Structure formats: structure tokens, C-alpha cells
Amino acid sequence: xxxxxxxxxxxxxxxxxxxxxxxxxxxxxxxxxxxxxxxxxxxxxxxxxxxxxxxxxxxxxxxxxxxxxxxxxxxxxxxxxxxxxxxxxxxxxxxxxxxxxxxxxxxxxxxxxxxxxxxxxxxxxxxxxxxxxxxxxxxxxxxxxxxxxxxxxxxxxxxxxxxxxxxxxxxxxxxxxxxxxxxxxxxxxxxxxxxxxxxxxxxxxxxxxxxxxxxxxxxxxxxxxxxxxxxxxxxxxxxxxxxxxx
Numbered sequence: 001x002x003x004x005x006x007x008x009x010x011x012x013x014x015x016x017x018x019x020x021x022x023x024x025x026x027x028x029x030x031x032x033x034x035x036x037x038x039x040x041x042x043x044x045x046x047x048x049x050x051x052x053x054x055x056x057x058x059x060x061x062x063x064x065x066x067x068x069x070x071x072x073x074x075x076x077x078x079x080x081x082x083x084x085x086x087x088x089x090x091x092x093x094x095x096x097x098x099x100x101x102x103x104x105x106x107x108x109x110x111x112x113x114x115x116x117x118x119x120x121x122x123x124x125x126x127x128x129x130x131x132x133x134x135x136x137x138x139x140x141x142x143x144x145x146x147x148x149x150x151x152x153x154x155x156x157x158x159x160x161x162x163x164x165x166x167x168x169x170x171x172x173x174x175x176x177x178x179x180x181x182x183x184x185x186x187x188x189x190x191x192x193x194x195x196x197x198x199x200x201x202x203x204x205x206x207x208x209x210x211x212x213x214x215x216x217x218x219x220x221x222x223x224x225x226x227x228x229x230x231x232x233x234x235x236x237x238x239x240x241x242x243x244x245x246x
Contacts, residue, residue, distance in 0.1 A: 040120060
């Protein structure tokens with residue numbers, strides 16, 4: 001920790017070895033608690049990929065949804081954007097934005113700070129996006145073709161969100177024959193986390209972590225399939241067989 005600075009009279013910052021956290025005075029009392037969660041997430045990502053983040057990055061802890069929206073409006077060039085209630089964080093190559101986790105209970109749906117495991121997994125999920133973005137041909141994932149399932153599935157799997165309950169939901173959907181027949185539809189609907197996460201879990205199990213990491217630079221579905229030397233139909237069939245046997 002190298003010290004604190006004030007930016008434009010609003011943001012305070014704390015600089016650590018590979019990242020800088022920006023926060024407001026409201027969160028000064030929460031800073032140490034949040035840093036522990038962030039550090040744990042970074043260690044988890046490093047351990048999963050057996051590698052460190054390629055570049056330094058910034059983390060912004062926003063005191064309100066309005067603050068978060070204003071950042072996304074600028075970054076995404078969408079001046080009228082308003083986030084949905086479940087949206088609390090987003091990570092790309094050089095930046096992670098999040099609403100102050102202790103405010104999730106008041107201003108977000110589906111997320112409770114007191115659910116410590118899920119809170120940790122969510123922040124780790126976004127840190128996986130940061131790691132992935134630093135290696136991807138499209139650092140902010142704005143120029144990708146048909147890999148939403150891989151981007152989100154990787155973050156879901158690597159963060160531990162692809163848990164037993166999600167696996168059970170996917171297995172039931174397979175049994176009920178309610179599985180999408182194309183990859184482009186995996187990151188859709190209520191099962192999108194389980195579908196996408198379990199597909200990346202299968203790739204990791206079948207091809208190994210080294211081969212999984214080789215997919216991170218690709219921003220097109222065709223490149224991923226070519227690297228795995230498999231067709232989309234074959235991949236989905238093999239994944240379904242794998243899931244059925246779990």
C-alpha cells in the first residue's frame with residue numbers, strides 16, 4: 001500500500017502492487033474489508049490460471065447506482081443507459097466498476113452483502129473478466145462474435161459460481177430436453193450461468209487448463225472451435241454426455 005490521494009475532491013485512492021482502488025469518503029470505513037475481498041479474488045484468479053494479471057488495473061467502488069451508471073454511460077458511449085437492479089459490477093481489461101457491496105441490500109436485487117460466499121464469487125467473477133480482457137483481442141469484449149457463452153462461462157466457472165445447484169438445474173434441463181441447440185443461445189434465459197459455466201467446466205475437464213487458457217485471446221466462436229478441433233454440434237453433444245454422467 002503506497003498511500004492515499006484525493007481526486008477532484010471526490011475520489012480517494014489506495015494504490016497496491018498491481019491495482020489501484022478508488023472510493024469515496026463514505027466507504028473509508030469499509031476500505032479494509034473490501035480490500036480483503038478483492039485480494040482474495042485476485043489470488044483465486046491467479047491460482048486458477050497459474051498466472052498473474054498482465055497489466056495493472058483500476059477498481060472503482062461507487063457509492064450509488066447513479067455513480068455507477070454515469071461511469072458506464074461514458075465507457076459504453078450510451079448517455080441514456082440505466083442499469084437494471086441486479087447489475088452491481090462489471091469488469092474489463094483495465095477497470096472494474098462496482099457498487100459499494102454494503103449497499104447492495106438497499107439498491108440492488110438478487111444480491112446481499114451478508115451472503116459472503118456469493119459476494120466473494122461475484123467480485124471474483126468480475127476479476128476473471130479483467131484477467132480475460134487483458135489477454136483478449138477485444139479488451140472490453142465489445143468486438144466479439146458468438147463468444148458470450150465463453151466470456152461469461154469462464155468467469156462463472158473460475159469464480160466458483162458453477163456450483164452444485166446450478167449443475168443440478170442444467171442436468172434437469174438436459175433430462176427435460178430443454179437445452180439450446182446452438183452456442184449463441186447458451187448465455188440466455190434463467191439457466192445461462194449454469195449452461196455457460198458448465199460448458200467451460202467441460203472444456204477444462206476434457207482438454208485441460210493449459211488448453212483452456214489458450215482460448216482466452218480469441219474473440220470469435222470460430223477461433224475457439226478451431227483451436228479445440230471440434231464442431232459446434234460435436235462440442236454440445238460431448239458436453240451433454242459429460243453432464244449426464246456427473
